[in-house]
Amino acid sequence: MGTADAPILAVRGLTRRFGGVIAVDDCSFALTPHRIWGLIGPNGSGKTTLFNLLSGVLAPDAGQIVFKGHNVAGWPSHRITARGLGRTFQITRLFEGMTVLENMRVAARAADPARVAARADELIEFVGLRALRDEYAGNLSYGQQKLIEFMRVLMTEPELILLDEPFAGVNPVMENKLVELIHALLAQGKTFLITDHEMRLIMSLCERVLVLDYGHLIAEGPPAAIRADERVIEAYFGRRRGEPPSPQPSPTGRGSESRERDEPSAPLRGEERPARYSASPGEGVPPPLPLEEGGGEGGSRPSDAGGEG
Amino acid sequence: MSVVKLQKPRLALSTRHSALLLAGLLLVCLALPFVASAYVISLLFLLLMWVVMASSWNLLSGYTGYVSFGHAGFFGVGAYTAAILIWRAQWEWWLACLAGGVLCAALGVLIGGPALRLRGPYFAIALLGLSEVGRIVAVVWEPLTRGGLGISLPPDAELLPDYYAMLALALAAVGLVYGIANSKIGLRLLAIREDETAAEVVGVPTTRYKLLAFTLSAIFPGVAGGLYAWHVSYIDPGAVFAVSLSVRTIASAMFGGAGTVFGPVIGALLLNVLAEVLWVRFPFFHPVLFGGLIIVILLVMPGGIMALLQQRGILPRSRRL
Numbered sequence: 277m278g279t280a281d282a283p284i285l286a287v288r289g290l291t292r293r294f295g296g297v298i299a300v301d302d303c304s305f306a307l308t309p310h311r312i313w314g315l316i317g318p319n320g321s322g323k324t325t326l327f328n329l330l331s332g333v334l335a336p337d338a339g340q341i342v343f344k345g346h347n348v349a350g351w352p353s354h355r356i357t358a359r360g361l362g363r364t365f366q367i368t369r370l371f372e373g374m375t376v377l378e379n380m381r382v383a384a385r386a387a388d389p390a391r392v393a394a395r396a397d398e399l400i401e402f403v404g405l406r407a408l409r410d411e412y413a414g415n416l417s418y419g420q421q422k423l424i425e426f427m428r429v430l431m432t433e434p435e436l437i438l439l440d441e442p443f444a445g446v447n448p449v450m451e452n453k454l455v456e457l458i459h460a461l462l463a464q465g466k467t468f469l470i471t472d473h474e475m476r477l478i479m480s481l482c483e484r485v486l487v488l489d490y491g492h493l494i495a496e497g498p499p500a501a502i503r504a505d506e507r508v509i510e511a512y513f514g515r516r517r518g519e520p521p522s523p524q525p526s527p528t529g530r531g532s533e534s535r536e537r538d539e540p541s542a543p544l545r546g547e548e549r550p551a552r553y554s555a556s557p558g559e560g561v562p563p564p565l566p567l568e569e570g571g572g573e574g575g576s577r578p579s580d581a582g583g584e585g
Numbered sequence: 586m587s588v589v590k591l592q593k594p595r596l597a598l599s600t601r602h603s604a605l606l607l608a609g610l611l612l613v614c615l616a617l618p619f620v621a622s623a624y625v626i627s628l629l630f631l632l633l634m635w636v637v638m639a640s641s642w643n644l645l646s647g648y649t650g651y652v653s654f655g656h657a658g659f660f661g662v663g664a665y666t667a668a669i670l671i672w673r674a675q676w677e678w679w680l681a682c683l684a685g686g687v688l689c690a691a692l693g694v695l696i697g698g699p700a701l702r703l704r705g706p707y708f709a710i711a712l713l714g715l716s717e718v719g720r721i722v723a724v725v726w727e728p729l730t731r732g733g734l735g736i737s738l739p740p741d742a743e744l745l746p747d748y749y750a751m752l753a754l755a756l757a758a759v760g761l762v763y764g765i766a767n768s769k770i771g772l773r774l775l776a777i778r779e780d781e782t783a784a785e786v787v788g789v790p791t792t793r794y795k796l797l798a799f800t801l802s803a804i805f806p807g808v809a810g811g812l813y814a815w816h817v818s819y820i821d822p823g824a825v826f827a828v829s830l831s832v833r834t835i836a837s838a839m840f841g842g843a844g845t846v847f848g849p850v851i852g853a854l855l856l857n858v859l860a861e862v863l864w865v866r867f868p869f870f871h872p873v874l875f876g877g878l879i880i881v882i883l884l885v886m887p888g889g890i891m892a893l894l895q896q897r898g899i900l901p902r903s904r905r906l
Contacts, residue, residue: 331786352792353785363786371779374772381769382776383787389769432788 283342284309284436284467285330285361290339290349292329292491299325301491303339307436307469312462314482314499315471318512322491323471324366327438330469331363332356343436358385362434366441368421372414376400376424379413383431392431399427403453419450426457436467443474455481479503487511614752618745626744628861630816633751634809635857638830639837639849640758641805645798646835647843648771650778651701655712656834658719659689659803660810661826665723667811668736668820678741679750682811689807693800701795704781713828720826735821738814747816754812758805763846765801766904774798778844833857836879842889847906851890856882 283306292300300322307313317323328334330341332353341349348356371379380396400409403423408416413424422442429437439458443451451474458468458481472478478485479499487495487502489511495502502508618626638656646652663685670681700711723730730736741747765771776784777791785791814820833856841852859878863871886893894900 333782333786352790353782354788354790357786357788365783365786369780369783369786371776371783373779374775378772378775382772382784382789384769385788428787 281308281310283307284344285469286340286342287330288340288342290326290329290341291337292325292334293337299491300329300336303488303491303493305486305493305496307467309435309467310462310465311484312458312468312470312482314478314485315469315488316473316475316478316485316502317488321488321511323488324440325491326488327363327440327471330356330438331361357432357434360433360435361438362429362432362436363438364422364425364429364440364442366444368418368425370413370416370421370425370428372412374413375410376405376413376416377409379424379428380431383428385431385433396431399430400424402457403427419446422446423450423453426454430461434466436469437461439468439470439472441472442470443472443477451477611756615749618748623744626748627816630744630748630751632854632857633748633755634813635833635837635853636755636850637751637758637805637809638834639841639853640755640762641802642834643838643843643845643849644758644762644765645795645802647838647845647849648766648774648778649795649798651704651795651799652709652835653712653802654709654828654831654835655716656802656806657826657828657830658712658716659692659806660813660830661716661719661723661822662692663689663807663810664814664820664825665730665736665810666807668738668814669729671738671815672736678811678815679746682750682808682815685811686804686808689803690800693803694796697796697799697803701792701799713831716826716828716831720822723822723826730822733821735819735824736814738818740818741815747812751809751812754805754808759846759850761801762849763905766846770794770797771904775844832879833860836882839889840879840882840886842891845889845891845906846904848889848891855890 286306288304290300290303291298303322303326315323315326325334329336329349330343332348332351332355335350339349340347343356343359343361346359348359348361371382374382377393377396377400380399381392384392384395386392386395397406397409400406403426405416405420405423408420413421416424422445426439426442442454446454455477458470462468470478470482479502482499484497485495485499485502486493487505487508489507494507494511495505497505617629621629638660642653642656663682666685666688667678667681670676670684671678676684696715700708700715703711724732726732765774773784773789773794776787776789777794781791810825814825837853837856838849839852840856841850842848856879860871860875863874863878867874888896891900891906895902895906900906
């Protein structure tokens with residue numbers, strides 16, 4: 277990382293098992309503050325499990341999570357949130373039977389009702405959803421729910437924000453709004469760790485990217501380096517024909533989630549790639565990890581009919 | 586749960602008019618015993634008792650979603666506490682009843698911690714089990730409770746003090762629910778009901794809030810049980826620990842609208858007046874008819890009367906209601 281900033285988050289040897297499956301496998305990394313960090317990996321690589329561990333939804337089986345100097349591994353979520361770590365969910369989890377304003381008020385840390393209401397209104401206004409302030413959250417469109425969930429996190433006054441697939445199912449207008457918001461918050465001193473399958477956005481938005489595969493951190497670096505990293509290419513696309521497998525840790529069990537990829541199912545470690553990915557010239561070898569929109573991961577993206585609300 | 590769409594309500598009273606309406610109702614409740622027969626006063630006493638039971642159950646189960654089948658347990662503990670203190674220690678009846686509430690609060694803290702680690706049907710069954718434990722203790726601990734013989738108290742010839750005591754308890758229960766529903770505590774309890782994990786993640790200490798609701802909800806049936814024991818002058822384990830007490834409490838709250846302030850009040854009054862009418866008109870079949878009524882109500886109006894009135898636009902959507 278090469279900066280003088282002390283890490284805001286340092287993860288050491290983090291491990292989580294579900295029965296015989298190791299979802300997060302001896303994962304270690306550190307995040308310096310006031311940056312946008314990316315977290316990528318194929319489906320089933322452990323990204324959401326890692327987020328659940330960091331936010332206290334799950335307790336680790338081993339390892340440390342040092343957040344602002346305290347080991348918060350195994351802490352209940354509300355204590356971690358009180359220390360300044362906020363997160364969104366892969367599938368939005370608003371309180372659907374409560375209004376937008378009530379959702380915001382639940383998360384508020386301030387005691388003064390007037391201040392809470394003013395802050396909530398400010399955030400709702402920022403995302404252009406003032407007209408839906410008193411609407412039940414369950415009646416909002418998917419994109420609107422995404423925005424409100426993000427705003428709800430901000431009510432907890434976090435310093436580090438974990439965004440779990442914030443761009444999934446969101447239209448380009450909403451995407452731009454989210455990116456604008458992230459940059460505005462970065463300027464205010466927030467730190468982000470974002471996971472998403474929208475590679476174009478991750479690579480353009482993030483200053484450094486972490487890559488998970490089978491629960492293990494296989495690469496970390498600036499987006500350009502990650503694009504060209506053979507281990508990352510292999511994780512997403514499998515090995516080229518004739519190439520030996522890259523050195524890998526001991527095979528571990530895969531998660532119960534199936535890997536959903538656009539290409540045919542990737543080979544397990546140590547197996548040959550299918551002929552489609554032959555390295556011979558003229559056989560349509562794909563360039564190293566183009567990671568353009570729609571290229572490889574994520575599948576089709578549902579359109580969001582909500583617009584800007 | 587069903588989500589209510591925005592509609593302009595047909596009955597939207599201002600705060601001033603609402604306060605006047607409530608004041609008028611209170612005056613009626615205060616004056617009624619002076620013109621009513623002993624039967625009516627006794628009936629009103631029981632209706633208010635159901636208001637207390639339903640409102641206090643609502644505080645936990647309506648607002649957090651943790652459905653308790655153990656409310657009869659607290660009622661029975663309160664009844665026996667008051668009866669034993671009156672019979673053996675010659676305590677004043679009102680003080681003995683309050684002691685029942687205090688003991689139930691302590692039990693709430695003791696039981697709530699481990700019980701609230703369970704969710705859904707496991708929590709419901711655990712509370713049902715604990716209620717049964719209370720009944721069995723009352724049967725077995727004969728030196729203290731006289732077992733199956735029950736406890737007889739001096740006959741209570743004065744109906745009015747019992748009635749006003751239960752009225753005060755009902756006002757306190759509804760007032761507490763109103764205060765909590767319109768506070769940050771109420772919002773956080775609702776958040777727990779909606780999605781407990783998400784509530785934790787946004788900073789709600791869910792265990793603390795659940796325990797608070799559980800303890801507060803245990804106090805009122807404890808006091809109500811004591812008042813009931815004093816009013817009827819005789820209790821036995823089967824009467825005050827009956828599972829049917831819990832079932833009727835749940836049905837009353839859900840009929841009116843669990844998770845609202847006045848839903849359990851309306852439900853308790855209407856359902857138990859219906860029960861009384863059925864008992865008078867069909868003395869041999871009323872349990873069957875009452876059970877069938879509860880099933881029909883829960884199938885047709887799962888959200889209760891309040892939800893129905895709000896969906897039809899008759900009442901406004903408001904946490905105050």
